[in-house]
Amino acid sequence: MSATVAGAISPDWLALREDADAAARAVELLDPLRAHLAGRPERPLVVRDLGCGSGSMARWLAGRLPGPQHWVLYDHDPRLLALAAARLPDKAQDGGPVTAETRRRDITRLRAADLEGTSLVTASALLDLLTGPDVVGLADACAGANGGAGCPALLVLTVVGRVELTPADPLDAAIAEAFNAHQRRTRGTPVPVTLPQTTARKLGPDAVEAAVEAFTRAGMAVHRRSSPWRLGPEQAALTAEWLRGWVRYAVEQRPELAFAARPYLRRRLDQCAAGELHAVVGHEDLLALPAGG
Template identity: 65%
Template sequence: MSTPASGGEPARVTPDWLALREGADAAARAAELLDPLRAYLAEVAPERLVIQDLGCGTGSQVRWLAGRLRGPQHWILRDRDPELLAHVDEGVPTSAADGGPVTVETRQGDLTALRADDFGGTSLVTASALLDLLTFDEIDDLAAACVDAGCPALLTLSVAGRADLSPADPLDAELAEAFNAHQRRTTGGRRLLGPDAPDAATKAFERRGAVVRSRPSPWRLGADSAALAEEWLRGWVAAACEQRPDLTSRTDPYLRRRLQACHAGELGVVLHHTDLLVLPPRAVAA
């Protein structure tokens, strides 16, 4: 969940932000992708799973997925940020769906430097809210590493470039366009893919013969998630204004209106994401 270190100072996320969004992430992930994944893993790794989670943040992926897979599991959680890795042990499950043991280790480092050799002996590669923070070349390298190592991948919660707010406001579309441009910005010599990442990843894996399944995984925020909606809204507007400073004079009253509606339980947000399940070229799954 944190930006890989490469070519410039990456954006930082905090443990508090990751804790705030974890419930929405868990509810959004496309659980229907798990049946073909389980079928594949049962065939190729029936005794013990080794799972590498890239950009793990504080460990939300292992907390969500470990209890939904069967058998003994060893997770290798990778992130560039030692502060996030220090929080990994909080709430990490110790048993799988069938009671098998789950163990975890953390590794700090540059995710963009990983190659097929780093995935040797790995049963599954996962990532959450990571692809949109990568460049075209970095996604292509990730696809090559996974396919060359024969690893399936579950890549969840990549931004899809759409945010639906209700009730609608005339400024919504302009803010969304500016935010998406910000997501595609060039920083530290790296041009981020933002909402173009799921399509780029799909093409990169399919060029190498992998089978890719895509499913929507939207956040659905309402009165019961007002704190997250408020924090997201502030960040969304701030990023749009950073991209287009001319919007600032109009976003101040816009943000006041939106926050009032949020505090009154009257604001609904559907923030669209995409989940990808990638199975190696030889995989045949139900």
């Protein structure tokens, strides 16, 4: 879920969530990834970051991988692409140089030939915006369908539809159910990558299971780890903004919730401001490695 301005992802929202994202990502997936990359011939490592936003994934990952590295950053918003390129770390884990280029294109049309020479495909908070066919296409491209060179995929912070709020409220379950249904709606609104509108439904909280199935069927070994946001008083600003979006989209899905949702949101925001609210927002991280990786 993302805060938007005029249909686009807000840079302020991306900045607000960056620390929580960094704390949530499953660092234990990096050891098998580094082991795989150590055996690849590409120098520099070529990393394709799909739906890069303001570049938080590159800022988190570049310094945790050996260099030299060249990042190819994809997004639909030229403002975000400029931010991502300008704020890219200049050094890798071992001090090697890190460079970048930006691209605006439909990532669902990437195929194995487009990934030739790619060391790694990565994305953060993207899979749940895709459809089933999109994920199958991505898995086939990374696996090297039709004879292409396979590359690993590190796909992190995919929502899984689980939210735990403390203290609990009787309306929590209804809001969560409606929000999850909203996330499965037909994709017809702008998303943080250049994607076509389609009559197919977004995967939403079903995306992790769909991706595991798609990458496994494509012959890749899939590692998965939980990566929840754990939000408390120190993240009150993020929690409040997340709550507003969570409730707004739930009501958009089920307008009959509006009457009860207004006081519910006020209660929750008051608890947040008082430092009384804790939230665990479920995500999962996936690492898919080519056969033998």
